[in-house]
Amino acid sequence: MKNLISNTVTIAYRNLLKTLHNPDELLDVIVQPVLFMLMFGYLFGGAIAGNVHNYLPIIVPGILMQALLSAASGSGTQISEDMHTGIYNRFKSLPISNLAPLAGQLVADILRLVVAAIASLATGYLMGWRPAAGFGWVVIVVLLDVFLGWTISWIFAFYGLIAKSTTMVESISLMTMLILIFLSNAFVPVKTLPNFMKVIVHLNPVTYVISASRTMLNQGIWSNEAWIIFGAGVLIIAIFAPLTVLVYNHKS
Structure with missing residues (x-):
C-alpha cells in the first residue's frame, strides 16, 4: 500500500507537469473557462438578464x-494517449505498483478540476459576481462539484481504456460535454425554452447540478438536489471504479 501511494503521487506529479507543458490541456483547464465566462457574460448578459x-x-x-466537465473529459484522452503511445508498457517494466499509472491520472484530475473551478469563479468575481450566501458556500459548492467532476472522470477514464483511438475519445468527450451543458439550464432560464426543450433539459442531470449550485450560492441552502448529486457521485464511483480497474488490469 505504501508503494502504491508513493508511486501514485509520482505519476500524478508527472501528469500535472504534462498538463502545464501541453498547451491543449492547459487550454481546457484555465483558458477555456475564462474565455467562456467573458464571452458569454458580455454577449448574452444584456439580452437575457x-x-x-x-x-x-x-x-x-x-x-x-x-469547466469541470471539460477538465474531467481530459482524463479519458490522457489515458487513451498513454495506452496507444506505449507509455503504460514502459510503466509495466518499472518496479512500481501496477495500479499506479491509473491512480496517478485520477489523482491528478482532482487538482485539474480544482484549478478549473478557481479559474471559473475568479473570472466571475473579477467581472463583478458576488455570492449572496457568502464565501463558505462557495467552498461547499466547489467541493461538491469537484467531487462530481472527479466521479465523471472515472466514466471518461473507462471510455479512454476501451476506445480504439485517442481522436475518437476527444470527439466523443467534446460532444458529450457540449450536449450536457447546452441542453441544460447553464446559460438561459428554462422558462424561456420551447416545451420540447424543457423536457430535454429536465431530463439532463447537469441541470440539477447547476440548480443546486445556484441555490447554495444565492440562498445558502443545502437542497435535496445537492443530496441527489452527492448520491449520484457515490453511485458512479461504485459502478465505474471497479469496471475501470477491471479493464485496466486486462489491458495492462
Missing part, C-alpha cells in the same frame, strides 16, 4: 460545471 451584473448569478454556476 438586462445587464451583465444580473446575469452573473445565472452563468457562473453554469460555466463552473462546463
Whole structure:
C-alpha cells in the first residue's frame, strides 16, 4: 500500500507537469473557462438578464460545471494517449505498483478540476459576481462539484481504456460535454425554452447540478438536489471504479 501511494503521487506529479507543458490541456483547464465566462457574460448578459451584473448569478454556476466537465473529459484522452503511445508498457517494466499509472491520472484530475473551478469563479468575481450566501458556500459548492467532476472522470477514464483511438475519445468527450451543458439550464432560464426543450433539459442531470449550485450560492441552502448529486457521485464511483480497474488490469 505504501508503494502504491508513493508511486501514485509520482505519476500524478508527472501528469500535472504534462498538463502545464501541453498547451491543449492547459487550454481546457484555465483558458477555456475564462474565455467562456467573458464571452458569454458580455454577449448574452444584456439580452437575457438586462445587464451583465444580473446575469452573473445565472452563468457562473453554469460555466463552473462546463469547466469541470471539460477538465474531467481530459482524463479519458490522457489515458487513451498513454495506452496507444506505449507509455503504460514502459510503466509495466518499472518496479512500481501496477495500479499506479491509473491512480496517478485520477489523482491528478482532482487538482485539474480544482484549478478549473478557481479559474471559473475568479473570472466571475473579477467581472463583478458576488455570492449572496457568502464565501463558505462557495467552498461547499466547489467541493461538491469537484467531487462530481472527479466521479465523471472515472466514466471518461473507462471510455479512454476501451476506445480504439485517442481522436475518437476527444470527439466523443467534446460532444458529450457540449450536449450536457447546452441542453441544460447553464446559460438561459428554462422558462424561456420551447416545451420540447424543457423536457430535454429536465431530463439532463447537469441541470440539477447547476440548480443546486445556484441555490447554495444565492440562498445558502443545502437542497435535496445537492443530496441527489452527492448520491449520484457515490453511485458512479461504485459502478465505474471497479469496471475501470477491471479493464485496466486486462489491458495492462
